[in-house]
Amino acid sequence: MDLNHAFVKALQEEGCHIIGFADLRELPEECRNKLPVGIIMATTYAPEKLWDKLSEAQRKIINDDWASDSPLDCYNKKAKAFLKEHGYKRNTTYPTMQLTYKMLATIAGIGWIGRNTLLVSNAQGPAVRFTAVLTNAPFACGTPITASQCPPNCRLCMDACPGKAIKAEPLWARGIHRDEFFDVDACKKNRSGCGGACVACCPFTAKGLC
Numbered sequence: 030m031d032l033n034h035a036f037v038k039a040l041q042e043e044g045c046h047i048i049g050f051a052d053l054r055e056l057p058e059e060c061r062n063k064l065p066v067g068i069i070m071a072t073t074y075a076p077e078k079l080w081d082k083l084s085e086a087q088r089k090i091i092n093d094d095w096a097s098d099s100p101l102d103c104y105n106k107k108a109k110a111f112l113k114e115h116g117y118k119r120n121t122t123y124p125t126m127q128l129t130y131k132m133l134a135t136i137a138g139i140g141w142i143g144r145n146t147l148l149v150s151n152a153q154g155p156a157v158r159f160t161a162v163l164t165n166a167p168f169a170c171g172t173p174i175t176a177s178q179c180p181p182n183c184r185l186c187m188d189a190c191p192g193k194a195i196k197a198e199p200l201w202a203r204g205i206h207r208d209e210f211f212d213v214d215a216c217k218k219n220r221s222g223c224g225g226a227c228v229a230c231c232p233f234t235a236k237g238l239c
Contacts, residue, residue, distance in 0.1 A: 032115075033169050039111050040070060045104045047071035047152050049137025052170035053128075053163070060128045062120045064163040066170065067133045068108055071150065071157040072100040074228070101160040108162045117166035130159035135203070138171030141178050142201035145186045145194075145227040146211045149179065154233030176202040186227035192219030195227070 033050065040048055051067040053060075061067065105121060112119040122128060131148040134140055140150035147155040177200035187195045194216035199205060207213070228234060 031169075032166060036068075036108075036111055036166075036168070040104060040107060043103055043107045044100065045070050045072070045107075047073070047139065047150060047157065049134060049139040050168040050170040051133045051136035051173075053133075053136065056128065060125075062122070062163055064118060064120055064165050066164050066166060066168050067122065067128075067137070068162045068164060068168070069130065069133045069137050069139060069159055070101070070104040070108065070161065071134075071139070071153075071159050072104070073153045074156040074158075101158060105160045105162060112162070112164050112166055115166065117164050120163040122161045122163050130161055133161050134159060135175070136171075136173045138174055141174045141176065142207075143177065143179055143186065143227075143231070144196075144200065144210060145190070146201075146207050147228065149231065149233050151233075154231045154235070155228045156231075156234045173203075176200070180232075183232065185230045185232065189226040189230045190216075190219075191226065192216055194219070 037048055047070065049069045051069060052065065053067050054065050109119045109121070122133075131142060134148045134150070135142065139152075140148050143149040143155055145155065148157065148159070149155050150157050179200060181200065184197070187193075187197065192212070192215040194212040196210045196212065199210055201210060
């Protein structure tokens, strides 16, 4: 059994089914703790609760019941235990300006940055939360996604955003700064009236829950 398959099998036994491997060697060493590979793991929001809110997208869809990080903690611990058992380094990484979970996920090929600045995964749209571990294990890595795959004519998240923080153009691509397509200040001012409307209405979320 190769290393990737053995790792994925171990994580799937813990209930993790969104796993990616990112080749970080293109990034400065200080951004990745001198480790060449990032493992990104995700958990999804409860499908039935997302469906319940699709017709009420302006209401809060992320409540305390969903906010528990226990699945992510479990995945992270399992990943580090696997790496330790096989004699590899493991470093937990936290979101920073230099290396975020979203960046790791795009490099691993899990998804792209949507109009709402959230990671839109191939599996569940933006209805995902992440954890990550950096390592020197020689995993085979995914193919990076460097440009948005959101349909250019889709405006659902723009229409759902109460603060009108989402701009029509440009779509995300590596090298385009977030401020070019998203108004952070407008988002912060209206966050209490949103809570995730753009997650619920995203067609990639609906596709993943079918």
